[in-house]
Structure formats: structure tokens, C-alpha cells
Amino acid sequence: MNIQQKEKLFLEVYTDYRLTIYRICYGYIYEKEQVDDLFQEIMLNIWNSMEKFKGDSSIGTWAYRVAVNTALLYNRKTKQYKKVSREATELNTLVDHSCPEEHKLKETRLNQLGLSISRLERQDRLIISLILEGLTYDQVAEIVGIKANYVGVKVNRIKKQLYEILKKYDNE
Amino acid sequence: MTMNELDYLGKIWGEIPATDSSQTITKLKKLDFFQKRINRLKVVAIILLLTSFIVSINFLSNITLEVYIGVSIIIASTVIFIGYYLKNQFYTSKLDYGVESAKFAHEAISMLRKQNGIFGLPFLMFIIFMIVGANIMFLGMTPDSESGSANPLYFHIIFSVLIALSGFLGLLVRRWRIRKEVTPLIEELSRFENGKSYE
Numbered sequence: 001m002n003i004q005q006k007e008k009l010f011l012e013v014y015t016d017y018r019l020t021i022y023r024i025c026y027g028y029i030y031e032k033e034q035v036d037d038l039f040q041e042i043m044l045n046i047w048n049s050m051e052k053f054k055g056d057s058s059i060g061t062w063a064y065r066v067a068v069n070t071a072l073l074y075n076r077k078t079k080q081y082k083k084v085s086r087e088a089t090e091l092n093t094l095v096d097h098s099c100p101e102e103h104k105l106k107e108t109r110l111n112q113l114g115l116s117i118s119r120l121e122r123q124d125r126l127i128i129s130l131i132l133e134g135l136t137y138d139q140v141a142e143i144v145g146i147k148a149n150y151v152g153v154k155v156n157r158i159k160k161q162l163y164e165i166l167k168k169y170d171n172e
Numbered sequence: 173m174t175m176n177e178l179d180y181l182g183k184i185w186g187e188i189p190a191t192d193s194s195q196t197i198t199k200l201k202k203l204d205f206f207q208k209r210i211n212r213l214k215v216v217a218i219i220l221l222l223t224s225f226i227v228s229i230n231f232l233s234n235i236t237l238e239v240y241i242g243v244s245i246i247i248a249s250t251v252i253f254i255g256y257y258l259k260n261q262f263y264t265s266k267l268d269y270g271v272e273s274a275k276f277a278h279e280a281i282s283m284l285r286k287q288n289g290i291f292g293l294p295f296l297m298f299i300i301f302m303i304v305g306a307n308i309m310f311l312g313m314t315p316d317s318e319s320g321s322a323n324p325l326y327f328h329i330i331f332s333v334l335i336a337l338s339g340f341l342g343l344l345v346r347r348w349r350i351r352k353e354v355t356p357l358i359e360e361l362s363r364f365e366n367g368k369s370y371e
Contacts, residue, residue: 022188023185023186023188026188045269046269048265049268049269049270052268052269052270053270062270065269065270065271065272065273065276066269066270068273069267069269069271069273069276070269072273072276072277072280072360072361072364073264073267073280073357106184106187109181109184110181110184110185110187110188113181113185121363122360123360123363123364126273131182132181132182132185132186133185133186134182134186142272143272143273144272144273144274144364145271145272145273145274145275145276146274
């Protein structure tokens with residue numbers, strides 16, 4: 001693969017999957033600065049792994065795999081096992097401002113969702129982020145490398161956990 | 173809050189915007205370029221260092237055979253150990269990020285275990301060879317006729333203990349780091365590898 005082909009393929013991934021990958025980072029980390037950092041690391045790994053892409057899966061699945069795998073090892077040397085405080089981060093970046101009240105509600109809900117996801121186990125965060133992106137159980141299974149029915153069982157459990165955490169926000 | 177609202181949250185989740193990363197491709201190309209240059213520079217630096225070391229040894233006079241043998245053992249054992257270390261060291265760049273996460277986790281775990289293995293028998297052998305090499309070298313540097321009041325045996329013991337002690341300290345630090353960094357990572361990756369979380 002020459003540099004032009006590499007750049008073309010990278011641009012394709014970047015254009016089509018950038019937003020999704022960014023949201024996966026957001027689901028995994030939540031803190032803005034670290035989200036950007038992880039996103040850059042994923043893009044770097046996609047760039048560096050480009051030659052290894054054989055085409056035996058779709059480019060999207062491959063890009064998601066790189067994203068999930070990078071997140072698994074992200075920052076393992078410095079901050080990996082420190083509990084990160086996520087309370088200070090506010091999203092406040094939603095694009096749609098047409099209805100201020102609805103916009104505020106959405107933002108509050110998204111912040112609560114982000115916080116709730118951040119309380120899940122690391123692999124659960126990745127799986128629910130993929131599900132929130134609209135991927136099917138089969139697609140998630142293909143990325144993660146486990147059976148689709150396991151994904152289903154896991155997702156149901158995660159949803160229940162999220163439901164319990166979000167319920168607490170409603171009561172506050 | 174109802175379970176249906178989770179579906180609603182899934183819908184608005186898609187509205188989270190990405191950061192502006194328009195410079196990403198340019199940055200990556202630059203990084204790619206510099207990475208290759210830096211790797212070439214490293215190789216050149218190592219070759220220069222080794223060459224200058226060999227040349228400087230040849231300029232020294234009155235070197236006994238024991239010193240040559242001792243230094244050779246030290247250099248050889250260091251080179252072999254560093255080679256083994258680099259071969260088994262955990263580098264994220266060695267991993268294929270495009271494979272399924274379970275497989276990726278499996279590969280990462282086996283690499284991490286290999287890395288932990290460096291500080292078992294290979295490290296012990298390295299320390300033993302360092303002690304042997306240093307002692308042979310000191311035999312050539314402290315011949316009985318010139319030692320005067322110095323006690324060669326005492327000298328040998330002190331240096332052997334010092335090398336063993338520094339090796340032991342290095343091992344302690346490494347084991348502490350393994351406990352703190354590597355073991356939790358292996359445990360975390362194991363959940364992905366064998367699907368424990370999904371049982």
C-alpha cells in the first residue's frame with residue numbers, strides 16, 4: 001500500500017466513522033481532554049495499522065475494532081487504574097439550539113447518561129457505546145469477538161444497570 | 173425514567189459532536205515521517221557507540237587476558253539480555269489493532285506474560301554472568317604482586333555482593349511495577365478474552 005492509497009483509505013475511515021469513534025471515546029472516558037487524547041490515539045493506530053487491513057471485514061468493523069482495542073490499552077502507564085473524576089465535565093456542546101428548553105433537557109440527560117456509563121465496567125462501556133451507535137448484536141460480536149447471544153445478555157444487564165443509575169438522578 | 177427512555181437516550185446520543193480535528197491527517201503524516209527518521213537515527217547512534225567502544229579498547233595498553241575475557245563476558249551478557257528484553261518487551265506497536273477484541277486481548281496478555289518472564293531465569297542468568305565477568309576482570313586488574321595491602325578476595329566479595337544487590341533491587345522494583353501496572357491490566361484483558369463478564 002503506497003502513501004496515496006493509505007491516505008485515501010484513511011480519509012474514508014475519517015469521514016465516515018470519525019463521529020462514531022469520537023462518541024465511543026466519549027462513552028469510554030467522558031472527560032473532554034482525555035476523550036480528545038484517546039480519539040487522537042485511535043486515529044494514530046488506524047493510520048499505523050492501515051497496511052494490515054486485509055479487507056476480510058468491512059472497513060467500518062475494522063475501524064471500530066481498532067477503536068475498541070486502543071481504548072482497552074489506553075493510557076495504561078499513567079492514569080489507567082486511577083479513578084477519574086468525571087463530575088466536573090459538562091457537555092454543553094449540542095448543536096441543536098432551536099428549542100432552548102428541549103436543548104437543556106437533552107444536555108442534562110446526555111450528561112447523566114455519560115456519567116452513568118462512566119460507572120460501568122470498562123468493557124461494558126465500550127459495548128454500550130457501540131449499541132448506542134445503533135450497531136446490531138452481530139456487528140458488536142464481530143468487533144468484540146464474542147457470540148452475539150452473549151452480547152445480548154450483556155446488553156440487557158448493562159441496560160438494567162444504566163436504568164438503576166439514571167433512576168437515582170431522577171430522584172435527586 | 174423508563175426503559176423506553178434508554179432508547180430515546182440512544183437517539184440523542186448521536187448528537188454529541190466530535191472535536192475539530194481537521195489537522196489530524198497532516199499531523200499523522202508528520203509523525204509517520206519523524207518516526208522513521210528517529211528509528212534510523214537510533215540505529216546509527218548504536219552503531220557509532222559500539223564502534224567507538226571497540227576502537228577505544230584497542231588504544232588501551234597493559235590489558236591482561238583476564239580483563240579481555242571479563243569485559244567480553246559482561247558485554248556479551250548485556251547485549252544478549254538487552255536483545256532478549258527488547259524482543260519480549262511489551263510494545264503496543266507489535267499488536268494488530270484490527271483483530272477482534274477477544275483475540276487482541278489474548279495477544280496482549282501473552283505479550284505481557286512474556287514481558288514478565290524476562291525477569292525470571294533470564295534476568296538471574298544475566299546477573300550471574302555479570303558477577304562472573306566482573307570477577308574475571310578484577311583478576312586481571314588486581315594481580316597479587318601489585319595488590320599490596322588490598323585483599324583480592326575481599327574485593328571480589330564486595331563487588332559480587334554489590335552486583336547481586338543491585339540486581340535484586342532492580343527485580344524488586346520490576347515486581348512492584350508488575351503488581352501495580354501489569355497484573356490489573358492482564359485481569360482486565362482476561363475478561364475480554366474469555367468472556368467472563370458474559371457468563
